[in-house]
Amino acid sequence: NEAGRVIYDGGAMIASAGRLLAHTPRFSFAESRVVTAAVDLELNRLAQASNVSRKVDATSDLMVEASFDWPTLTAPDPQEAGLRQWSKEEEFSHAVGLGLFDYLRKSYSHGYVVSLSGGADSAAVVCLIKIMRDLALSELGEKGWLERFRGIKEVPSMADLLLCVYQATSSSGEVTANAAAKLAATLGADYQHWDVQPAVDHYRKLAEQATGRAMSWDTDDIALQNIQARVRAPGVWMMANLRQAILLATSNRSEAAVGYTTMDGDTCGGLSPIAGIDKAFLRQWLSWLETTGASDIETVPELEVINAQRPTAELRPADAEQTDEDDLMPYPVLDAVERMAIRDKKAPADVLNLLKARFPEYSQTKLLAWVVRFFRLWSRNQWKRERYAPSFHLDDQNLDPKTWCRFPILSGGFEEELAALEEETS
Numbered sequence: 283n284e285a286g287r288v289i290y291d292g293g294a295m296i297a298s299a300g301r302l303l304a305h306t307p308r309f310s311f312a313e314s315r316v317v318t319a320a321v322d323l324e325l326n327r328l329a330q331a332s333n334v335s336r337k338v339d340a341t342s343d344l345m346v347e348a349s350f351d352w353p354t355l356t357a358p359d360p361q362e363a364g365l366r367q368w369s370k371e372e373e374f375s376h377a378v379g380l381g382l383f384d385y386l387r388k389s390y391s392h393g394y395v396v397s398l399s400g401g402a403d404s405a406a407v408v409c410l411i412k413i414m415r416d417l418a419l420s421e422l423g424e425k426g427w428l429e430r431f432r433g434i435k436e437v438p439s440m441a442d443l444l445l446c447v448y449q450a451t452s453s454s455g456e457v458t459a460n461a462a463a464k465l466a467a468t469l470g471a472d473y474q475h476w477d478v479q480p481a482v483d484h485y486r487k488l489a490e491q492a493t494g495r496a497m498s499w500d501t502d503d504i505a506l507q508n509i510q511a512r513v514r515a516p517g518v519w520m521m522a523n524l525r526q527a528i529l530l531a532t533s534n535r536s537e538a539a540v541g542y543t544t545m546d547g548d549t550c551g552g553l554s555p556i557a558g559i560d561k562a563f564l565r566q567w568l569s570w571l572e573t574t575g576a577s578d579i580e581t582v583p584e585l586e587v588i589n590a591q592r593p594t595a596e597l598r599p600a601d602a603e604q605t606d607e608d609d610l611m612p613y614p615v616l617d618a619v620e621r622m623a624i625r626d627k628k629a630p631a632d633v634l635n636l637l638k639a640r641f642p643e644y645s646q647t648k649l650l651a652w653v654v655r656f657f658r659l660w661s662r663n664q665w666k667r668e669r670y671a672p673s674f675h676l677d678d679q680n681l682d683p684k685t686w687c688r689f690p691i692l693s694g695g696f697e698e699e700l701a702a703l704e705e706e707t708s
Contacts, residue, residue: 283384286672287685289377293365298322299329305365309376311383311418313430370563371570374676375579378555379414381674385528385553387431393438393527397518397548398446398466398473399596400458404532405465405588406556406564409571411444412469413579420578440470445521447474449514451482453596461587468584474521481513499599507597511547519550528552531671536561538670538681539620540656541663542610549670557673558680560617561606565589611652615641619656624687625679630657630699634707650707654700661695 283289293308296319303319368376386393394411398404418427419437427437448462459475466473486509490497499506522529531551533543538557543549556564569589575581593613598604610616615637622628622636630653637649667683668691680686 283381287675289381289674299325309380311421371567372576374567375413377676378410379417382414383418391528393443393525395445395518395522395527395529397514398448398462400462402565402568402588402593403534406568407530407532408446408469409582441472444471446471447476447518449476449478451479451510453599455600464584478513482510485509508544510597511544515546515550530555533557534561534564535559535681536613536616538667540610540659541666545666551671554671554673557670558676561613562617615652630696630703657696657700661693664689664691
């Protein structure tokens with residue numbers, strides 16, 4: 283991770299006459315890796331001569347003079363020369379693990395703090411920190427870790443490296459509380475369970491005194507949801523200060539696209555490691571981590587209780603049965619609309635037509651409502667994306683307005699196009 287956002291995977295290769303001879307490992311945690319191989323220059327010239335349209339004299343003498351001693355090279359093992367076949371889940375794990383490692387090292391921080399909600403996003407973030415530590419120690423060993431983090435005398439344990447804080451309000455449920463506690467214990471992280479409802483009640487009382495009226499869910503739904511998210515920020519910021527650690531935000535790219543996040547709440551942090559990846563893939567990755575893993579990435583069976591849940595912000599009373607997808611739309615649909623509209627720059631009408639072919643199980647009425655919702659929410663929430671903490675660029679698109687996806691904070695919001703589309707399909 284060279285500068286905070288882009289993660290370089292390495293994997294330099296040496297080939298001769300179209301045959302891979304050697305390569306460095308991808309996503310290495312070492313400062314540098316060197317690989318050597320013997321290359322037959324004459325064979326390469328002959329191969330080039332047989333594969334190009336221009337005439338190449340492959341019989342002329344070729345002499346290379348070197349003023350230094352060549353190292354002794356041995357023929358590479360064919361198996362070692364072969365490239366590892368990476369699944370997308372493995373690449374994601376290694377890339378974010380390396381990014382988190384370098385971020386920690388280059389910021390001279392002592393660890394990470396995460397507001398662990400018991401849901402998918404924060405669970406993914408804390409699991410990635412464990413993966414970071416495991417991969418780094420597997421490659422570098424304790425001595426290599428200490429060499430990369432100059433000034434420390436011992437490798438931090440998971441409890442030293444990560445603090446998880448579950449912050450309960452009256453809207454929180456036992457399922458998420460138990461899931462957060464169990465996951466933190468499995469990972470070996472330091473864990474705190476805080477009741478922040480008194481702080482929520484305090485701010486609600488102040489607002490009611492200021493407005494001269496009682497607040498209710500019927501009239502003040504968004505304000506009552508947001509105060510629960512925002513009241514969780516000061517405490518974890520304080521813990522990050524006390525531990526000289528980085529507070530991690532846990533919003534994903536799907537939430538960023540439609541502004542389904544609370545500014546100064548769950549967006550708080552110095553780094554937003556999963557804001558560059560969509561929610562549908564994150565849920566897929568968590569299922570993979572629960573049941574499959576890889577040779578160098580242990581499974582986390584305790585994710586079962588998190589993967590079984592329908593994603594929810596838990597900001598409305600329990601009897602409201604709030605879920606993210608009810609508030610927005612199914613995440614696979616949301617991610618498809620985002621790619622069509624933002625990456626591929628399709629107009630609303632084109633997006634609707636493509637969705638009808640891709641998701642025939644939904645009616646045109648529903649698909650139209652979701653397309654209209656996406657474009658309106660996208661346009662209204664650019665100001666939120668402007669304020670996101672830095673995130674890693676992990677695939678072929680990103681919503682970071684500073685380095686990838688510029689969009690005006692104030693705009694017409696596609697209103698003319700959406701109005702015409704609604705009229706046409708009514």
